[in-house]
Amino acid sequence: MVVHVNGKPIDIAAETTLAQLLLQLEITTRHVAVELNLEIVPFENHAKCELHDGDKLEIVTLVGGG
Amino acid sequence: MATEVDSLEQVSDQGRLTVGPFQLNSRLIVGSGRYENATVMKECLELSGAQCITVAVRRERLHDADGENLLDFIDSEKYILLPNTAGCYSAADAVRVAKMGREILRALGNPGADWVKLECLGDSKTLLPDPVATLEATERLVADGFHVLCYTSDDPVTARRLKAAGAAAVMPAGSPIGSGQGILNPNNIRIILEYLKDEDSDYPVIVDAGVGTASDVAQAMELGVDGVLLNTAIAHARDPHRMAQAMKSATYAGRQAFLAGRIPKRLYASASSPEEGVIATHPYPRGK
Numbered sequence: 001m002v003v004h005v006n007g008k009p010i011d012i013a014a015e016t017t018l019a020q021l022l023l024q025l026e027i028t029t030r031h032v033a034v035e036l037n038l039e040i041v042p043f044e045n046h047a048k049c050e051l052h053d054g055d056k057l058e059i060v061t062l063v064g065g066g
Numbered sequence: 067m068a069t070e071v072d073s074l075e076q077v078s079d080q081g082r083l084t085v086g087p088f089q090l091n092s093r094l095i096v097g098s099g100r101y102e103n104a105t106v107m108k109e110c111l112e113l114s115g116a117q118c119i120t121v122a123v124r125r126e127r128l129h130d131a132d133g134e135n136l137l138d139f140i141d142s143e144k145y146i147l148l149p150n151t152a153g154c155y156s157a158a159d160a161v162r163v164a165k166m167g168r169e170i171l172r173a174l175g176n177p178g179a180d181w182v183k184l185e186c187l188g189d190s191k192t193l194l195p196d197p198v199a200t201l202e203a204t205e206r207l208v209a210d211g212f213h214v215l216c217y218t219s220d221d222p223v224t225a226r227r228l229k230a231a232g233a234a235a236v237m238p239a240g241s242p243i244g245s246g247q248g249i250l251n252p253n254n255i256r257i258i259l260e261y262l263k264d265e266d267s268d269y270p271v272i273v274d275a276g277v278g279t280a281s282d283v284a285q286a287m288e289l290g291v292d293g294v295l296l297n298t299a300i301a302h303a304r305d306p307h308r309m310a311q312a313m314k315s316a317t318y319a320g321r322q323a324f325l326a327g328r329i330p331k332r333l334y335a336s337a338s339s340p341e342e343g344v345i346a347t348h349p350y351p352r353g354k
Contacts, residue, residue, distance in 0.1 A: 006125045025128055031135050032126055033169035040165055043173040058125065060166045062136045064107060065122025065152050066097025066243070066275075066297030 001053035018049040022059075032061045080321050083293045085270045086181060086213035086234035088146060090117045093287070094317040095148065095272070097297025101306065104139040110300050111140070113310035115317075120148045120183055120295065123167045142176045148215070150183040155196070157203035160186050164207055181213040181234065183274075183295075193243040193275075197224045201231055208232035217274050220254040226261050229269065236262060237274035237295060240286060244298045246278030249285050259290050280309075280316035287320025288328065 002009050005025070012021060018041055022029055034041050035058040041049050051057075083090040096116040101107035111119055119140060140147070149167025154160040164182040171179035186203050188196030195218050207214045213234035218224050220238040228236050238258055241247035249255060255273065262269050273286040274295040283294050294317060303309035 006128060008128065026133075027126060027128075028135065030173045031137050031170065033123075033166040033173070035162075035166065038162075040169050042169065058166075059128075060123050060170070061126045062121040062147070062149070062167075062170055063124045064097070064099035064101065064104075064136055065150050066099045066120055066295075 001051075003051055003053070003055040003057060005057045006059055012051065016051050017047055018051060018057075019046040021051060021057075022046065025059075027059060032059050034059050080318070080325065083270065083272075084268065085215060085272075088118075088177070088181065088213070090146070090293075092116050092118075092314075092317070093293040093321060094283070094313055095120065095293060095295040096300060096310075096313075097295070098136065098140065099297050100301040102301075104134065104136070106306055107301070108139045110306045110310040111145070113307055113314065114300065115314040117146060118148050118178075119145045120150050120297070121167075122150055122152050123163050123170070137174070142174045147171055147174075147176050147178040148181060148183050149178065150217075151185045151203075153187070154185060155187050155199070157186060157199045157206060160184055160199070160203040161206050161210070164203075164212060165210075168212070180211065181215060182207060183215045183217060183237070184233075185217045194239075195219055197221070197227075200224075201227055204228055204231045204233050215272070220251050220258065222254060222257040222261050225258045225271075229262050235270040235272055235292075237272045239275035240273050240282060241276030243275040245276055246299060247276055248278050248282035249273065249276070249289070252285065252289055255286070255289050255291065263290075277313075280312040283313055283316040284320035284323070287317055288323045290324050293317075 001014055002011055029043055037056055083093045092115045094114055094116045095118045096114045097120045098107055151160040151163045154163055168179050184203055186196050186199040188194055204214050204216055215235040215237055216228045216233045217237050225236045240249040259271055262271055270292040272293040272295055273291050277283055277296040277299045286294050300306050300309045
């Protein structure tokens, strides 16, 4: 199935969880916030959050800013 | 990295900068953007004496060549992070970004999770705030439990509206973001201080944006603002390390001068040495 991460389509296995996707993308969970179809998924729920075909994810982190 | 003014000394005789539930040991808040590299940034944050560091929320680069993250260089145990909504042009986007920032800081266990530096821009050339969108976003974020620090113009009427909407602090710009023009309209800052601190003297007003050099910080502090937030003035100085120290000293000096109370400006001179016993002759009648 295909999910969209930060606007880019990514092919992943069926029944992948959000935690597994982050692992696959080599993203440190504690440094990011994840929005799934415009709703924030609290980091405690990443492991039980199952993804579905066509899901839109935004993964954001902190960068330097004023 | 010893500096001449110890931050504990600042606290003991100038009091903390209090914004909502947060009490900061330094009245200087510095940004983490636009540095030549992350190491210089880290050193300058340290030298500035700031306890609160602003950060921005951006998309994770999925295939980052160096794999570096800002948080590898900012000790989130040591600093209170203040996420901003920089780059947002609508209340909806600002609220969305604020919530993302809150989630990141919550995951980190950083105390800054529940506050936000709200920026709702109206124009990309001036980076001036959109007052209508800023007010709307403030109302929505306050309703959602945020302590909102509002970046705004130096318009006293807007400042008053933002405070009434529940902003934890109002942060007028001295001049446009990154412009280095300093405090263009000190009279408006004075009026904002008068309006917002009327019967509420502890309400925090922080000059955010426009600072170019240390004297701008000192001037802002001498006007009586509670703190100054700056970024580019350090990051883009020829010697950022030295400028970070200058900003720290200027914040302290400006606050001391405000607390000390400046003398009124006079049109004519007033001699420091006594006239009595002077041996020189006077060319004009007294008073001329």
